[in-house]
Amino acid sequence: MTTTVDAGRPAVHHKTPGAAGPRRRPGRIRRAALPYLLLLPALILELLVHLVPMVIGVVMSFKELTQFYIRNWTAAPWSGPENYRISVDFDAPVGEALLHSFLVTVGFTLLSVALCWLIGTAAAICMQDTFRGRGLLRALFLVPYALPVYAAVITWVFMFQHDNGLVNHVLHDQLHLTDKPSFWLIGDNSFYALLTVSVWKGWPFAFLIVMAGLQNIPRELYEAAALDGAGMWQQIRRITLPSLRPVNQVLVLVLFLWTFNDFNTPYVMFGRAAPRAADLVSVHIYQASFVSWDFGTGSAMSVLLLLFLLLVTGVYLALTSRGRRTADV
Secondary structure, three states: OOOOOOOOOOOOOOOOOOOOOOOOHHHHHHHHHHHHHHHHHHHHHHHHHHHHHHHHHHHHOOEOOEHHHOOOHHHOOEOOOHHHHHHHOOOOHHHHHHHHHHHHHHHHHHHHHHHHHHHHHHHHHHOOOOOOOHHHHHHHHOHHHHOOHHHHHHHHHHHOOOOOOHHHHHHHHHOOOOOOOOOOOOOOHHHHHHHHHHHHHHHHHHHHHHHHHHOOOOHHHHHHHHHOOOOHHHHHHHHHHHHOHHHHHHHHHHHHHHHHOOOHHHHHHHOOOOOHHHOOHHHHHHHHHHHOOEHHHHHHHHHHHHHHHHHHHHHHHHHHHHHHHHHHO
C-alpha cells in the first residue's frame, strides 16, 4: 500500500504527549538577570564607599562648615560658591598656598611618573633574555611594590636622618660627595627625598606591567630584525616601544592618577606639616580640613582636584585614542 503526500500542502507535526516544548520565557529572563543580581552587592558597596561620600563632599563644599558644626554638619550655614572663590583667589593667602601646592604636585608627579616608567621599562627589557638568576632578580624587583607602604616609608625616614641616616653616611662619609650632612626631611631637599621614595615604590609596578606586555611581542620579529642588521636600540625603537604603546597608555595614566593623589607617602614622611618644597596637594587639603578645621574650603579644594583629574583623564584618553586610530590607518 502506497501513501502519497501533497507537495503543496505543508507538513503537519503533531506533538507527542511527553515531548518537551520550548523553554519558558520567565526562566530565560531569570537566567539573563542572574549576572546582574550577582553584581548587585558589589555595586551597592561601591556606591556606599565611593559615590555617597563624593556626593556628601560636594554638598559640604557649599557650606560654611567649621569645627562648630562637626556634630551636625547639615546645620552649617549655606555659603554658596564662596569656598570655591577663596580657593581660586591666588592673590589671597589660601589661594596662593593652594596654587603653590598644585604646582609642586604637578612637578613631582611628572618627574615620578617619567622615572618610574623609564626604570620599569629598562628593567623589563633587560629581564627578557634568559640567564641564571633571572627569576630571583624579578622577585627582588617586586619587593618595593609588595611591601606595606608604612613599613617602606618609615624605613626611608630612618635612612634620611641627618645625624645617623644611611643616605648621609654613604654620600658624605663614604663617597665624600657633600661638604656636610644634608637635611633631607626639611627644606628644599625634602622634595628630592619624597621623589626618591615615590620612584622606589612605583617603578616595580611599571616593571610588572611592561614585562607582561613584552610577553605578547612575537620573538620572530626580533629574529627577523636581527637578520636584517638591526641593533638592540633599533629593535627597541622600531619593535618594542610601538608594540607596547597600548600598555604604556594605560600605565602612564594609572601612574599619574596614583602619584597625583598619593597621600600616604608624604604624610608618613613629614607628618601633618609637610615642608613647603614637598607640600603636595593631597596633604594640603588634609591640612585645610583637619588642621585648620575648615571643612568647607577643604571640600571645595577636593572637588576642584577631582575636576582637574577628570579633565586631564578625558584629554589624555581623547589624545591617545586619536593617536591609536591614526596609527591603525
